[in-house]
Amino acid sequence: MTITTTLKIKGMNCASCAGRVEKALSAVDGVTQASVNLATEMAAVTGDVPTQALEAAVLAAGYQLESSARQFAVKGMSCASCAGRVEKSLLKVSGVLAASVNLATEQVSLRLTNAVSDDSLAQAVANAGYELVLAPTVAETEIGAGHGPEAGGTAPNQLAFYQQDSWPVLGAALLTIPLVLPMFGLLFGVDWMLPAFWQWLLATPVQFYFGARFYQAGWHALKAKSGNMDLLVSIGTSAAYGLSLYLWHSFDGHHGAPHLYFESSAAVLTLVLLGKFLEKRAKKRTTDALQALENLKPTTATVWRDGSWYRVAAAALKQYDKVKVLPGERIPADGIVVNGSSHVDEALISGESIPLHKTVGDHLTGGAINLDGLLEFEAMAVGSESMLAKIIRLVEQAQGAKAPVQALVDKISNIFVPVVLLIALLTLLVWGLVLNDWTQGILHAVAVLVIACPCALGLATPAAIMAGTGTAARHGILVKDAVALEQATKIDYVVFDKTGTLTAGKPELLQLTAFAESQQTVLQMAYALSQHSEHPLAKAVVQYAQIQQVPLGEVSQFTVVAGKGVQAQFGERTVVLGSGHWMRELGLTLPTEQIQIPGASVSWLAETCAGQAKLLGLFCFADQAKPEAKAAVQKLQQRGIQVAMLTGDSQQSASYIAEQLGLDHVQAEVLPQGKAQAIADIQAQGFQVAMVGDGINDAPALAQADLGIAMATGTEVAVSAAAMTLMRGNPALVASALQLASATYRNIQQNLFWAFAFNIVGIPLAAMGMLNPVIAGAAMACSSVLVVTNALRLQRMSF
Template identity: 35%
Template sequence: MDHAHAYEHPHQQVLQMHEHSVEIADEMHSHAGHSDHGAMVADFRRRFWLCLALTPPVLLLSPMIQHGLGLGDVLRFRGNGLVLFAFSTVVYVYGGRPFLTGFLSELRNREPGMMTLIAVAISVAYFYSAAVTFGLQGVSFYWELVTLIGVMLLGHWLEMRSVIGASRALEGLVRLLPDTALKLDAQGNMQEVPANALQPGDRVLIRPGAKVPVDGAVAEGESSFNEAMLTGESLPVSKKPGDFVIGGALNGSGAVTIEVKATGEKTYLSQVIEIVKQAQASRSRTQDVANRAAGWLTYVALIAGFGSLGFWLLAGQTYEFAIQRMVTVMVIACPHALGLAVPLVVAFSTTLSARNGLLIRDRAAFERARDLTAAVFDKTGTLTEGRFGVSDIAVVADADEAEELRFAASAESQSEHPIAQGIVAAAKERGIAVPPPASVRNIAGEGIVAVVEGQEVRVVSPGYLTRLGRTIGDPRLRELESQGKTVVILLRAGEPRALFALADIVRPESREAVAQLKRLGISPIMLTGDAEGVAKAVSAELGIDEYIAEVLPDQKAAKIKQLRDRGLRVAMIGDGVNDAPALVEADLGVAIGAGTDVAVESADVVLVRNDPRDVAAILGLSRATYAKIVQNLIWATAYNAVAIPMAAGITFGTGFTMTPAVGAALMSASTLIVAVNAQLLRFYRNKD
């Protein structure tokens, strides 16, 4: 494989992932007769609105509705039945087409399900009603036909919108890479070339603020690189000649030249893409409960319908009576309630969650969240703010903390280094006025020296003093360093005045989030690439009993799999690109909203407010949603179990025979009960 072609591989993977997502959508909704998921959603939407527009006139022209409203004399006119037939034919042909083609697909695959039942129901209602219009004695059911098709189109439209767009996740990854690079020739001349034309051994100039186009090693210059979007590391990483840089990383303030080491599928980013792709492809495909119930209902309705037709004919009843029994069975088995049982609850659940800062992307995973036993948090950017800040200040006995912070912030105020920015930010947060420094000078790699209000002020590393032969006997220095924190020392007039410990700032909401999960019986676990000391300190601060430290970015998904192999049902909460495979591998992937696009697109749920406490809200809402779905499914199936035998004529000897009109009314009542029960979800409040 040539290198240019290899570099194009991520884009090929995007296309493959798009095809995979379409296959999933087609498998879930093969009845729609479309090859593109987005087009399928738009098509159902168009059909729904047209059918909705035709529904009022069909209702008003239907004799049963006219009689019920007492408007028969007002609305009935010559040719009323033909107009009703024409409108209903449009709805049946145009609105019902996805279900009819889906029925043919299920028939070819020998897997009758929801589409078969809907197709049989609307076809029986339509053709029986048409026969009545043109002379058969009986009652037409055009109103039932159009409302059934409208409700089914709405339900499937809502359902398909929840299918995950897997291809966008990989597109988000690819967008991290620049399209062009500044290639240097042997004479040092610079030329802008397509990034996919680079080959190992080429030298590339990375300007300040630019992204690295491919994996490579620093050949000349020094700079810091922000790899947070790739590794989740909160601090920019300093790189010097010989150090490895990752394609997609953002260069800091220094210009460097790198030597290309890997392109195409061998780059770190391409490997992350492949992990996401494999995790997506290996996911279990949960079969919808409503479809399984509809499959059984299909057989029951078909057997009961045609069985009742044959039985009553053999029993000597008239053809009209027998066909009415069959029509009543088919009409009462119309899956209004069953079709709405899941999508309607999901619609209310989605609205409710959005109001609480949650965006549900994968319905099936969200529903599975009710059974979670462990919540794995990525540390950087999730439990922490992802920024370097002052966590501790230790001053000498006679020093004032605010005063020492003022001197340190002044000395660091003109520096772009993360430590300097953290100290300055700490002073601003406390409302401390920072005086301008004079004669600022960097101490290469070890600190800064400045004159502040006539005093020499130094902010330096402990190693700087050690090399000068000075030791810091303060035990707090070792204690802070043992927690994995970066410590700098403030000297004024040559004497140590304060220790500043800097670390990734823990979100104030994280402690409450951990406590909420414990109350729910969920075990919080922290997953981080940081050192053991950092992980231990943060876990202790938050009350997390289990943590996994020093995890390389490409190992996170494997760690999630290991937890699942232990029998845990796992939610993964993260925000970085490196979290994407783990988000997909988990039973529930939850992304912090401020995270990168790929993390959001790979997740099942997005936390818009960057508040880890919303994880508990997700679990509570998931349990409430599932309870409503189960209640609706139980009602829809139990209703059919009772009503279908009655429709078939089991009560004939008692003097009561259910007519098609009564069956339709009962079916509508069942639908209303399901709809009202779904709306009760509006009153859900998270108690934790």
């Protein structure tokens, strides 16, 4: 069948680009025709080729595909084999670039081109034997209520999935207990077994009514030419049930009544149902952190419109709306306080346990609780652009991601069921043909089928990742993906930026020395240049000048010179304000003996004219280390990690802070482009490096590092470049993040050990006749519960 795939290409800017992309796509095996339209930036590719191969060709040509992320629930999965089959089926759909199934949440995360329809995705999942749940679109409506718009609409009220599964467990158990209890009489030489008819009557509903789900899922797996846990259970219990029927109906009445195995098939099904019930209850707890974040979203807001306050749906808020928040209400969007003051609880967002006082000009974060005062604020980020929405997306992304170790599990899962079926067949044949005991052969083959634990294998990694990233989010640590978790376990060298990371980032101007002008004139010039800069030192100059009530002068041709300072025209004069490094480049000799503040950050004011520079003034700033910084450094060093500082500040200022905190290494006067090279130099020495920063100038270094950690109190650029984000400006969270990552990865290894151990030990024991089917069923049920319960231990971690 000929398929035409439409792709949106990013990065093309000329006909040569279009030709290069077209050539790259045409070279992919299976492509019969490829055409690229530069005007629309679209490519049309004809041929039965996976979209992933097309994306690889575009990337190799130096361009990118435009894509979007979607997430759907999938019904009917029971083990790692199911998850793998859903992924494979979706990856065959034209336009699907990546698919990752999380068995613990029963969801699939997709990366798609814009041309993929929901129906094609649903059909692909249906072809694999499962159901894709297409999320309904909930319309946010406003209904007049006399005083203005009111939010309307309700979410569907559904029982939790583990509550929906309680009836089958209870029903199967009530029918199974009369079959199993008489077996205890055999321990005392008493035959309490029910007549064959009553055994059959009790076992049949368990087998075909309560166990119908296993037959349905197993049949879908067979139709998809694959296998899963349900197929193993249905084959195994059907064999025990069928053997019992055969022995019952072949009894001629001349010999002792045969032992039937209805209790084995019923008990195995009941135990597996119980195991899935307990597993789902435990799995639900792994999503508690994400659910807690979702619950922070307010449904309504009070907004000023048309001269009155109205109650509207929170989703209806727009940027720059004026919003009122009463005491006890949640803040419905990010914004800036314009009236009132109050204490605000941001514990579930940033992990900050102490309420923060907010007043006019302060920033508010949506989802936080207004505690004791009336606040009015201007909405700045609403809906999907709010900080809370971004946090939720990051947590979802991390919990849906696969750890690198999962690749091994996926490979094993692909062959797991066929191998188990082969072992069960060999067990039957050996016991039947070699040992001439077909009855025991069937029972031991059943035990092999039932003891196999593909569920535990599928849950081992995602359960731990969900619990670990959820715990991290609760403590104000956001993890971008599972790869970051693994990388964090290898870190042996941490590099901190200085300003705003190890220090408060709010320096104060403590010394002003004028050389060629009056102090008033020097301060006025510096004030005029600094008002246009966002640099912390510039803000300190502005604050000092305002306190001194210095008149603000006019400047023109203002320019920021990256890593050096600022330059502008002050009247007829060209004035520069910046670092000592820049002043020396301008040919100035600096009177450093005039610096009176130990460890100060220093800026110099100079005038340039006709290639000559003249020094006008000296500014000394103090930025003290954060109270938590020294303890943060010590915690890292106790873990055997070397700690360094990388800063563009002066050597004297950097050395002063480094001595205060007990840092192992320090590099000062490093330009932004030099920070990334400094990280590369450390990596060249064999270290695994984590970079911690908060500014735009830290972004290259964050990207270069093996692990980038950004302070959310800094810039959006830094956060985007990092693999981890600390919601509070507390450097102690760095050690906590590394500790949690190590605990999570250790938990994954433990889970995989137990998942493999159950199979490696259990299957041979079952094949040798050392496990009866009931014990095998109990072991299988326990394996999944054990894995998820072990993962939940991460939720008890505290820092």
